[in-house]
Amino acid sequence: MLINKLYDKDGNPILYDLKNEFAEIINLVGTETNVEKWRKYKSYKVDRYSEFGIDCDVSCLAIQVYYKGWKFLNRVKPTKQYVKNPKSDGIVIREYKYQFILRNTRPFEYYRGDTMTSFTNTYNHFIKHYVENENISEEIERLAKNYHTIGNMIPIPSGLNISRAGKYAKYDYWDLTMCKIKEWYDSDCDKKRNQVLNELLNGGSNTIDSINRWLEKFSTWKEFVDENYLSSYVDQTSYNPILFWESHSYDNAELPTNEKSFLNYLRLLNEYIEKRNKEILTDIKS
DSSP states (O other): OGGGGGBOTTSOBOOOOGGGGGHHHHTOOTTSOHHHHHHHHHHOOOOTTOTTOOOGGGSHHHHHHHHHHOGGGTTSOOEEEEEEETTTTEEEEEEEEEEEEETTSSSOEEEEEEESSOSHHHHHHHHHHTTTOHHHHHHHHHHHHHTTSGGGEEEEETTHHHHHHOGGGTTOOHHHHHHHHHHHHHOSSHHHHHHHHHHHTTTOGGGHHHHHHHHTTSSSHHHHHHHTTOGGGBOTTTOOBOOSSTTOSSSSOSOOOSHHHHHHHHHHHHHHHHHHHHHHHHHHHO
16 A cells, blocks of 8 residues: 555654655655755746646645545545646646545535645755754754655645745744634634634635634634644643744744754754654554
8 A cells, every 4th residue: 555655664653755756756866865855846847737746745645644544534535636727728637636625515625735834934044044053954954854744744725825824935834823723713703713814814815714614623722633633733731832933923923043943943843743743644554
């Protein structure tokens, strides 16, 4: 089975880099560093309407994990993504990208996988400020692989990720997303909930209805955390989201300029992803 790639010979979960699913397409070499592999992956470009676009988080392997691990998806058969091509007025079936369509709802609900926290912004910040720091370099190399493991992926409504990330992916950090989602669960009326989602989506209000329907599938904040394997991202006593660095917020979203704070952020994020990867894979195996 394809999903067996995620375990060692003894059946223990491993940190499998899903860029390997496209090794031939992007010409990966075993001796390359994780950062070099990420650069190759990022440099692979095709027309937006091409059937040969690639994304680790909607790959065949990733979609199998969502199917097995997420209750609201495990009776929904995954299908290949499709897109209308205005140049030809035809439908393009994407060869390597998959999605879930909930057809028992009106309107249909579309779900896809996405990465939870951006690597690009973090990497650019590292190159600009800390490239000579060996400890930070090690964590960047670690994150270049972890970024495309199951531990940093989650099935969400189509359109959520690009909206919540904001311009230049300024808010593409999962702690900020968690804070807004908790605020949604803490709100006592639809008006307040829609206001929270409008802030989460940076004004992208056209997807608010689909986000509401997604969050309503989990009756409480705790259930949302537990069923999305997000316990690493919350304080175990209060169940409040843990910020990646001190004072991180929508009003203060820029990465830390303090060397120690940036290193702590990297270590924290890598730890969270690795713990979550193990939790997900242990669960779906059982």
